[in-house]
Amino acid sequence: MDKSSDLTFCVDCVILDVEGTTTSIKFVKDELFPFAASHVKRHLQDNWQIRETRDDANAVLRQAEEDSGENLADVGNDNQDCVIDRVVKLVQDMIAQDRKVPCLKNLQGKIWKKGYEDGRLKGHVYADVPTCLKQWREDVGVQVYIYSSGSVAAQKLLFAHTEYGDLTQFLNGHFDTAVGPKTASESYVKIATSLATPADKILFLTDIVAEARAALAAGMRVVLASRPGNAPVELSDGEHFPTVSSFADIVLVKSRE
Structure with a gap:
């Protein structure tokens, strides 16, 4: 040109x-998004004892509540495994829908951090x-x-x-x-x-x-x-x-x- x-x-x-x-859009769609979707459960399980992780999960639940109008329980009021499974499903749905909401972007960034640091992501x-x-x-x-x-x-x-x-x-x-x-x-x-x-x-x-x-x-x-x-x-x-x-x-x- x-x-x-x-x-x-x-x-x-x-x-x-x-x-x-x-x-490349392909890198974002075919590498970053699937990496976050497939590692969100492990991230939550491994870091659940950290208050920040539970706050991140709560932010996802609050977003889902805003989207649906339903009243969702706080993460402290339910069985840990059930809450994690629910948050994982919500996160994976948000990724599939290419949502731009802050709670998703924040959580994705933390999942990608480990992938970048250990060399699985470039x-x-x-x-x-x-x-x-x-x-x-x-x-x-x-x-x-x-x-x-x-x-x-x-x-x-x-x-x-x-x-x-x-x-x-x-x-x-x-x-x-x-x-x-x-x-x-x-x-x-x-x-x-x-x-x-x-x-x-x-x-x-x-x-x-x-x-x-x-x-x-x-x-x-x-x-x-x-x-x-x-x-x-x-x-x-x-x-x-x-x-x-x-x-x-x-x-x-x-x-x-």
Whole structure:
């Protein structure tokens, strides 16, 4: 792809989506999600004596209660094995439905942590990502952040344990849905405010059109990522976003302001 003016940006910060942008959707769907689903029971059993684990289980039950309107018992009021089995079923259903709720993302991150640390999991990033992250940080001098529906803890684990080594040295920080939904323009306004950077000096990369629209509405510059396995992009009449298949297609110039 030609490095045209359409792909040249004068910015101070870059914000990257993960799934479908830095990282293969296939890795998330076929490796991370099944790993969490198959290891959630062992995680709960092995760590049930820790208050934090029981709190995590309670958060799942509260989410199910909110979803269904049913009044579910607290984990302290039922047989441990029964509670664990119930939470496992709820978690596996949430994973199958690709829910973005915090209780699931939090629990998944803790399950993945052990997998990354013992080498059973290696975070996937596309081959252009390590080189571009290094170039953007060290040569161009822009700051690089991650904004994903996955928890901040899960983001850090993925980028610390990639096939290319630890990439967290090239990241300035992380955002998750605690700042707000990724399809809400207010979330991007909050991020720009927290970075003390004008929105038009921030470039956001994502594969999701609804997220691109939200970031654009907040005043950010936006590029769509077209990676293998991504869903087809459907734009409205007259709508246009620059699109790249590799981060190397993008030319960054550090803002002088």
